[in-house]
Amino acid sequence: MKNKMNACVRHCMDLDYFCFYSILGLQKSLQLLPQKEGNNRLQMEKNLSLQIHLEQKAHVKKDAKTVLKDKIKRRCSCSKGRLKKQFVDFLPVLQWLPKYRFKEYIWGDVMSGLIIGIILVPQAIAYSLLAGLKPIYSLYTSFFANIIYFFMGTSRHVSVGIFSLMSLLIGQVVDREVQLAGFDQSEYFNKQNVTDISPANFNITEHSMDQEYEKEHFAVGVAAAVTCLAGVYQVLMAVFHLGFVSVYLAEPMLDGFATGASLTILTVQVKYLLGIKLPRSQGFGTLVITWINIFKNIHNANVCDVITSAICIAVLVGAKELGDRYKQKLKIPLPTELVVVVVATLVSHYANFNEVYGSSVAGEIPTGFIPPKVPNFAMMYRVALDAVPLAIIGFAFTVSLSEMFAKKHGYTVRANQEMFAVGFCNIIPAFFHSFATSAALAKTLVKDSTGCQTQVSGVISAVVVLLVLLFFAPLFYSLQKCILACIIIVSLRGALRKFHELPQRWYVNKTDALIWIVTMLSSALISTEMGLLVGVVFSVICVIGRTQHPHxxxxxxxxxxxxxxxxxxxxxxxxxxxxxxxxxxxxxxxxxxxxxxxxxxxxxxxxxxxxxxxxxxxxxxxxxxxxxxxxxKAVCNNAQTVCSNERNETVMHLVPNHWGFxxxxxxxxxxxxxxxxxxxxxxxxxxxxxxxxxxxxxxxxxxxxxxxxxxxxxxxxxxxxxxxxxxxxxxxxxxxxxxxxxxxxxxxx
CATH class of the missing domain: 3.30.750.24 (STAS domain)
Incomplete structure (x- = not known):
């Protein structure tokens, strides 16, 4: 009895294995079966394989009107609990700040905040050259952006503030509108250092100072208008959940765009390195036109600025290379920019470079805050299109950096809330004479490497900027503009190093490399805004091309x-x-x-x-x-005809298929x-x-x-x-x- 049961069990197990593998169509299952039954079971395998039938589930379709009503009802429902949740979601600081581990987090946040603040001050002053504004407005931008993102951001490590690419876009809009407003005629005279205040020249000097004051306020108004409008676009994108737009900004396209824009930034700063007075070119082909003008006016280079720039670049690059080589041993990055700014300011002040050699300096930087002002709504109509690339680039860089560092440290961010945060980092500061901001990779990497734990570090950085605004800003009066240009150019090392990665990129994926090349060249040779558009269109064309001629x-x-x-x-x-x-x-x-x-x-x-x-x-x-x-053959009888037709049809029917399959x-x-x-x-x-x-x-x-x-x-x-x-x-x-x-x-x- 026991043997029969065992035999039955073995037979059932054998049958189970056979059914399982035959349904999958695996011939390997035949190895489990006796060899003598191979032919029969192969036939069974065919039969079972042919009998596979999957019955789909019946999906109940919901009425579109009912679904829409339910969504509207959920969205528009108002209750105490829902209002509280919406408020807390809108200000994430209310969620994480009560849970702040003071003893565990405070040291890392304070150290990273101080270091970022020290780096931020000279960079903010330098990037004012890109934006075509006075240094005080860059400091305002850095201060307000850190404070607002502290309340609204969901990333713990992202550093939001002034960014070279955004400053370049702002500067192009500002220079265009300033030129159209008629301020360009006095540009050369206003930039000269007027030291002769004799009665004969007093009226001219006073008039030029009035024009410079009007020009400055007009430029700030343009920057505030385009910044506010870019922030409105970002908030609307968050409201309507339009974050999918970033899907069309592929990584090779963004890298190529950043590299092409970096070439434009470098070109714009060369005139400060050489001490040449040149207006910023507008329209297409800015890079080529600027280099042509530089070589035409190379004989007017300021020797003092050239020597200072060479020394400054050598010191900055050398310090950066040493920092990269020994970054594992260094607990904190070297504050090279701040040291260079302090030393250069002292040398310029006591050697009187401005008066003796005619070297261009930063000039007076006032302390305190200028009273807030509502952005010029009439100007917004003129810069409505210019705000679109600002909005897209700003939220794309911020969201991508937030997600990258959240993944690295094992927490989550809300992309929609990030769009709200960066949007309000543009809208609110626009009332305080600031311009567009976004997350910056270089400062975020420094922030992460110096022990940052939360956005408390952003508040510490804002405090450092606030001290400069309130007390130390006038001390930078004698700082040469060529020093600021050197800081900007050296900060572009990361983007310019992408050229070294091109062979590897080409080896990995030729289509991605082609997207990078096309976007980079269009951003550099045509214009920055057009480069973004060309990059997006070309990326889409590449996707369509790959599906249009697939393998x-x-x-x-x-x-x-x-x-x-x-x-x-x-x-x-x-x-x-x-x-x-x-x-x-x-x-x-x-x-x-x-x-x-x-x-x-x-x-x-x-x-x-x-x-x-x-x-x-x-x-x-x-x-x-x-x-x-x-x-x-009409004389043939019907029987013979029928026989002949049947024979022909039979022959046609029996002719075999000659296609080979x-x-x-x-x-x-x-x-x-x-x-x-x-x-x-x-x-x-x-x-x-x-x-x-x-x-x-x-x-x-x-x-x-x-x-x-x-x-x-x-x-x-x-x-x-x-x-x-x-x-x-x-x-x-x-x-x-x-x-x-x-x-x-x-x-x-």
Missing amino acids: IAVLGQIPNHTFYEDVSEYENLCLMQDIKIFRLQAPLYYANKDFFQKFIYKMSGVNPILEITKKQKAEREFKKQAKLEHRV HTLIFDCSSIPFVDTAGISVLKGILRDYKEIGISVLLAGCSPSVIDSLQRAGYFGKNDENRNTSLFCTVHSAVLYAEDSQSREADSQV
Whole structure:
């Protein structure tokens, strides 16, 4: 009895294993079975594989009006709990600040905040050159951005503040509007250091100072207007959940854009290095025009500025290289910029570079805060388009950096809230004479490496900037502008080093490298804003191009297995006899439907349309010949004619298929979706090949593709042909094709 039970158990286990593997279509399962029953069980495997049937779940469709009403009801519902949650979500500081671990976090936050503040002060003063504004406004921007992001940001490590790329975009808008307003005529005179205040020149000096004052206020008004509008765009994007726009800003495109803009920034700063008085070029080709003007005026270079710039760059680059080499041993980064600024200011002040050598200096930087002012709404109409790239670039850099450091440290950020935060970091400071900000990678890396734990470090940095605003700003009066230009140029090292990565980028992915090159060249040679547009359009074109001419693989079987792979990529694959298998590795839609159809016709060696045409032509010729013979042999009796016709039809019927295959199988596992144009092509291929006696089978379709095919009636009325046209795996389709062909051959015999 016990032996019988064991035998029964073994038999059941054997049957379970067999059923499991046969459903998957794995020939490896045959190794578990006795050799003498191999042929019978192979036949069973075929039968079971052909009987696989998956029944889709019935998805209940919800009424669109009901869904919309429910969403509006949830969004517009007002309760005490919901209002509290919305308020806390809007100000994330209320969530994390009560949980602040003082003893654990305070040291790292204070150290990183102090270091960022020390780095921020000279950079803020330097970036004012890019923005075309006085240094005091850059300090305002840095102060307010850190405070606002402390309350609204969800990232613990991102440093939000003045950014070279944003400053460049602001500067281009400011210079254009200042020039259009007519202030450019006195630009050269206003920038000269007027030391002669004799009665003869007093009226001219007073007039020039009034013009300079008006020009400064007009420039600040332009910057505030475009900044406020960019912030409004960002807030609206957050309200309507338009963060998906960043999806179209690919990493190679952003890197190329930053590198091209860095070349423009470097070009703009060269005139300060040489001490040449040049207006900033406007429009397309700024980089080329600026270099032409520089070489035309190279004889006017200020020797003092040139020597100072050379020494400053050598010191800054040397210190940066030493810092990079020994960053593991250094607990904190070297405050090189601050040391250079302090030393250069002292030397310039006591050596009187401004008066003796005519070196251009930062000038008077007032202390305290200027009373707030509402941005000029009339100006917003003029700069509405200019604010768009500012808004997109600002939130793209902020969100990407926030997510990158959140992933590194194991916490989450809310992209929508980040858009709110960076939007209000632009709207509110615009009332306090500030300009556009975003997250900056270099300062964020420093912040992370110096032990930052929370945005308390941002408050510490704001306090450092506040001390400069209240007490130390006038001390930078004698700071040479060439020193500020050197700081900006050295800070571009990271972006300019992307040129060294180009060979590796080309090796990894040529399309991404091409996107980088096109975006970089368009940003540098055309204009910064146009470079962003060209980069986005070219990236989309590359995506469309890759799907318009996708790779279509011809599949062969792996020996002794039921898997099929690309014969152009792998050796020792077995091509199926009388069956051709193809795999499209892209969506099938209107852009690539013709390419797909032509490829199938070419690789199969049979164009069914031509064959149908030949067949129809042959039938017409046959009928014409038969009619002619009928007229000539009118005397023949009916019996002989019928016999002759039957013999001809029998001969035509028994002529074998000479295409070399009887079935086409499409592996659809790599097709994410099919549109109506793609379905029309599939239906046409099915119809045309069927007419010349070749079957077309589909395998591995996703549920969405199956649903599209069903809706288009691909499987016939009421899906009557679904079980004979659609299969779960390629091997199941192969087994079905072989079985159908063998049954057809048996029936003919």
